[in-house]
Amino acid sequence: MKAKVYVTLKPSVLDPQGKAIHHSAEQLGFQQITDIRQGKYFELALDDSVSETEAREAAEKIAADVLANPVIEDYRVEIVQ
Amino acid sequence: MKFGVIVFPGSNCDHDAYHVISKHVGQPVDFIWHKETDLSAFDAVIIPGGFSYGDYLRAGALARFSPVMKAVKDFAASGKFVFGICNGFQILCEAGLLPGALIRNAGLHFISKHVTVRTENQYTPYTNELKEGSVLSIPIAHAEGNYTCDDATFQSLEENNQIVFRYCDETGEVTPESNPNGARSNIAGICNIDRNVLGMMPHPERACEEVLGSNDGRNIFRSLTASIAAATN
Numbered sequence: 001m002k003a004k005v006y007v008t009l010k011p012s013v014l015d016p017q018g019k020a021i022h023h024s025a026e027q028l029g030f031q032q033i034t035d036i037r038q039g040k041y042f043e044l045a046l047d048d049s050v051s052e053t054e055a056r057e058a059a060e061k062i063a064a065d066v067l068a069n070p071v072i073e074d075y076r077v078e079i080v081q
Numbered sequence: 082m083k084f085g086v087i088v089f090p091g092s093n094c095d096h097d098a099y100h101v102i103s104k105h106v107g108q109p110v111d112f113i114w115h116k117e118t119d120l121s122a123f124d125a126v127i128i129p130g131g132f133s134y135g136d137y138l139r140a141g142a143l144a145r146f147s148p149v150m151k152a153v154k155d156f157a158a159s160g161k162f163v164f165g166i167c168n169g170f171q172i173l174c175e176a177g178l179l180p181g182a183l184i185r186n187a188g189l190h191f192i193s194k195h196v197t198v199r200t201e202n203q204y205t206p207y208t209n210e211l212k213e214g215s216v217l218s219i220p221i222a223h224a225e226g227n228y229t230c231d232d233a234t235f236q237s238l239e240e241n242n243q244i245v246f247r248y249c250d251e252t253g254e255v256t257p258e259s260n261p262n263g264a265r266s267n268i269a270g271i272c273n274i275d276r277n278v279l280g281m282m283p284h285p286e287r288a289c290e291e292v293l294g295s296n297d298g299r300n301i302f303r304s305l306t307a308s309i310a311a312a313t314n
Binding site for chain 1 (some may be wrong): 180
């Protein structure tokens with residue numbers, strides 16, 4: 001089983017890297033892209049004996065404690081079989 | 082009186098801090114490897130600048146899990162002095178010993194230059210030899226020094242006088258132009274409510290000798306030394 005964890009900056013937090021990337025996208029002619037926010041993506045491999053609920057609990061905990069800094073970031077967990 | 086300088090894999094200002102304590106403060110100082118769990122021999126610990134754990138994940142995020150950090154938390158809770166400089170400030174925020182977080186500089190660049198900061202609170206163990214409004218010339222060297230926090234945290238920082246240093250111009254005026262990294266309200270350094278934990282992005286240990294362009298940093302180390310002497314008497 002796998003858990004996917006997406007970490008993104010809270011909407012209120014400035015993302016200078018995303019802004020710079022967006023600027024490059026505009027220069028490439030992607031005028032229809034109005035904003036880019038950069039985030040992080042993690043893939044967690046879990047032991048097959050783990051239930052989906054346990055996998056979600058573990059991923060949520062590691063996301064809250066380590067992968068994301070709750071002061072500035074939000075996270076979302078997806079479980080894939 | 083004894084100082085300790087914590088060394089993580091990737092710390093690189095540990096020797097600068099050691100040099101300043103031994104040569105300019107004139108007090109005993111030891112390095113503390115991050116696997117250490119006993120800090121009972123020390124009166125103050127410095128968490129130095131650098132790139133602990135290569136800044137992997139987020140600056141300071143992984144250092145929080147080093148064995149020594151549990152001891153640092155207990156050390157701080159017992160009222161002893163914990164001084165985080167640059168990466169040390171980032172580590173203290175990640176560890177929850179100071180509120181808020183340090184994110185990427187607004188201008189994206191790594192900035193290495195002398196800046197001026199204004200002393201906002203002279204009533205801390207780190208600033209008691211300074212006057213409120215004193216302007217210090219101290220270098221910064223960071224890419225993630227942009228202090229951020231939510232409105233409630235900011236309000237409580239202000240109400241409790243926890244903002245210790247703000248970036249300012251040479252006359253001491255806090256202006257948007259003198260803010261090098263986009264930090265909220267020009268914040269360069271904050272302390273905890275109890276005042277014994279300080280974190281700052283500028284490097285006072287690099288501003289203790291005229292030959293390096295400034296010795297304003299000595300005032301901070303002198304203040305801390307006086308505070309330790311007062312606390313241990």
